[in-house]
Amino acid sequence: MQTIQANNYNVFFKENGYHYLSEILLVENYSKIFIIADENTSSHCLPRFLSLLATDVEIEIIELEAGEENKNIETCLQVWHSLTELGGDRKSIILNLGGGVITDIGGFIACTFKRGIDFINIPTTLLSMVDASIGGKNGVDLGNLKNQIGIIREPKAVIIDTQYLETLEGNQMRSGFAEMLKHGLIYDRTYWNKLKDTTALNTEDLDDLIYESVLIKNKIVSEDISENGIRKALNYGHTLGHAIESYYLESSEKTSLLHGEAIAIGMILEAFISKEKGLISNEEYQEIKYVISDIYDFVEFNETDIKNCIDLLIYDKKNEFGTIQFALLEGIGSIKINQQSDNELIYKAFNDYKS
Incomplete structure (x- = not known):
């Protein structure tokens, strides 16, 4: 390589x-x-x-x-x-x-x-x-x-x-695979297509897919090292994903989630928000939801869990002037940064995830 x-x-x-x-x-x-x-x-x-x-x-x-x-x-x-x-x-x-x-x-x-x-x-x-x-x-x-x-x-x-x-154990491999899926969703539809059928992947494919993922992240970071613009694309799935990860980390009643497990949920939720804002089609959203849900275990959220996760958004390091910032999909393989969502839409995203 x-x-x-x-x-x-x-x-x-x-x-x-x-x-x-x-x-x-x-x-x-x-x-x-x-x-x-x-x-x-x-x-x-x-x-x-x-x-x-x-x-x-x-x-x-x-x-x-x-x-x-x-x-x-x-x-x-x-x-x-x-x-x-x-x-x-x-x-x-x-x-x-x-x-x-x-x-x-x-x-x-x-x-x-x-x-x-x-x-x-x-x-x-x-x-x-x-x-x-x-x-x-x-x-x-x-x-x-x-x-x-x-x-x-x-x-x-x-x-x-x-x-x-x-x-590595399987759950650790899946945790890293979430970031690879993210790279496809935000940057390269062809790469996403390579990743989404995991039954067709083998160990010989993995080195090449890792190399391609590093290339994608490096291209984005090289354009914007200080995260004032396009590097924010890498935050897709992370605004809600980090809140979920933090909540499960602090709660004595919950089993902690690995980073990629939380980000996988965040990507589904933020894909739903993208759909509701007219940035991706329902077909694209259903594809994303199906692919990710097929790889990662379902996590149950009750109303208290959802409220606590939303409350944690205020501490997200990407916030500007007290406004919560999302990087949302604009079609599979493209991203739109500096987007907002109200709490009602976030609740709808959680409820759709649970359905």
């Missing part, structure tokens, strides 16, 4: 990534290498990664507890202290080996330690390969509110090795 050129860094694939890594560690003369991983990637991915890491630079492993609930400032404080105690300096580099939580929080830690040190993302989940590790967004949650604290700063590189996906 050819290397993808992003704004100020490259996305490497498989052996090309490890060749680059060995070279950059030598050329940049880093004082120390810190690898941030969680307990899962330490067990399942770190042995392979270390076997392919050719360097004489001293390596320190910092292991975090797994899970979205640990993507917070408290965890950052622990890592900042560890970096200090282990002799981290301005010439150290952080290698983030893990899923979206690790690349998000690891990037944020690197951007803020000593006013910023280099970092490289090595995503190990489908979600982080096609979304979280690409585009320079780094951050943490504020309580149950997603990604409220953060910075946009691009990594030194991203290295995608799909062999790590062999360690």
Whole structure:
């Protein structure tokens, strides 16, 4: 696979990534290498990664507890202290080996330690390969509110090795697949068509589909790194999806949803809003609803759940001047940003989802 050129860094694939890594560690003369991983990637991915890491630079492993609930400032404080105690300096580099939580929080830690040190993302989940590790967004949650604290700063590189996906359970693969479906819906009808019949897909297809998904996200981000315009297209499904994810994360009576599981619901809801606003046809909406519902488990919402999710929208980081912003579909493969919806229409979307 050819290397993808992003704004100020490259996305490497498989052996090309490890060749680059060995070279950059030598050329940049880093004082120390810190690898941030969680307990899962330490067990399942770190042995392979270390076997392919050719360097004489001293390596320190910092292991975090797994899970979205640990993507917070408290965890950052622990890592900042560890970096200090282990002799981290301005010439150290952080290698983030893990899923979206690790690349998000690891990037944020690197951007803020000593006013910023280099970092490289090595995503190990489908979600982080096609979304979280690409585009320079780094951050943490504020309580149950997603990604409220953060910075946009691009990594030194991203290295995608799909062999790590062999360690993932099916629900984690589906979580990442939601972002791939989103890329088709907002940007490329042909790509959506390739993805929507999952029975026709095999493991040989996956590498090519991941590559295409990264290309789509990179094209969008490269046009608008600071998210003032077209990059908002990537928020499709996320306005309501993040509210649902946050609500299920904070509720002691609910089982937490994976990011992609919540975003899948958000995409159905926001497709309904798109239909009601005349931006997509009913046929397109029914197609989207059928495809996504066939892949992801149905989630039951009662009236209290819906109200609580809607209440959380006010905290969405995309809001401007107190107005909730949606990226809505304008036909499959196209998007319309900076759209609004009243609560009545959002309730209708939830009720249609339940039908």
